[in-house]
Amino acid sequence: MPAHLALHIGVDVGDEATIVTPVGVFAVSTAGKLRTVLLRCIAQQPAAVIVDLSMMCVLAPANLSMFAVVARRRADLTGVRLLLVAGPPTEHRSLETRSIAHFVGVYPTLDAALASVRRPSLCQLVRRTVRRGVRDLESVRSFVGDACAEWACESIADDARLITHELVSNVLRHAHTDADVRLHLRRRTLLIAVSDGDPRPPKLVPLDQASEPRTDGYGLVIVDALARHWGTAPIADGKLVWAALDAPASKASLAAAAWRAGL
Secondary structure (H helix, E strand, O other), X not given: OOHHHOEEEEEEEOXXXXXEEEEEEEXXXXXXXXXXXXXXXXXXXXXXXXXXXXXXXXXXXXXXXXXXXXXXXXXXXXXXXXXXXXXXXXXXXXXXXXXXXXXXXXXXXXXXXXXXXXXXXXXXXXXXXXXXXXXXXXXXXXXXXXXXXXXXOHHHHHHHHHHHHHHHHHHHHHHOOXXXXXEEEEOOXXXXXXXXXOOOOOOOOOHHHOOOOOOOOOOHHHHHHHOOEEEEEEEOOEEEEEEXXXXXXXXXXXXXXXXXXXX
């Protein structure tokens, strides 16, 4: 790579957020490097990842869409907020023009971005840890049901309870680690995310291919049938399995408005 197209990337892991500072040229040849760093930072699951663009020269504005792709495919699914410090006015206009600000919070300064992280979030988020060796799935179902009731999502509560039950059951049966359960109502979607300490991705085994009869633990067969979509992603020291359900319109509208406002 020519020296004049180099991009150096600093990473500062703090208590409030991880700050990524790319210094140099953002071009076709360097966009992949920045994307890899962002995914690695998000995998550590901080409260937010802030990218300070103030010292980055953009040669290929079209590649700025990379931030929206990262936010939609990884940050949204792990609950990690991805925020941008726009830098010079030209960069701010490029982000607005390309509708990137619809998916990523954009702020004029680093201080403004950090202030946003400190503000209480209007997006609904609850979490619970299920300890390995403690097969208390009834309390997990109650936890999900209570969250759905509080968020006026009773119409999808049964599906949410069943999906969470199966994801946690898979962790206890196969990963043998703690299960971190997170429910997140955001942008017209109720996201159910369960992380564990086993990096091996889960396998969807159709019922007609099961090696033995089942009375429980239909796992991803049920998740696949009920969720709008689901997936898995590697995280630090393990994996994350997530499933998305369509949220009722009234609460979804509130969450979407809060998300667009960066709250």
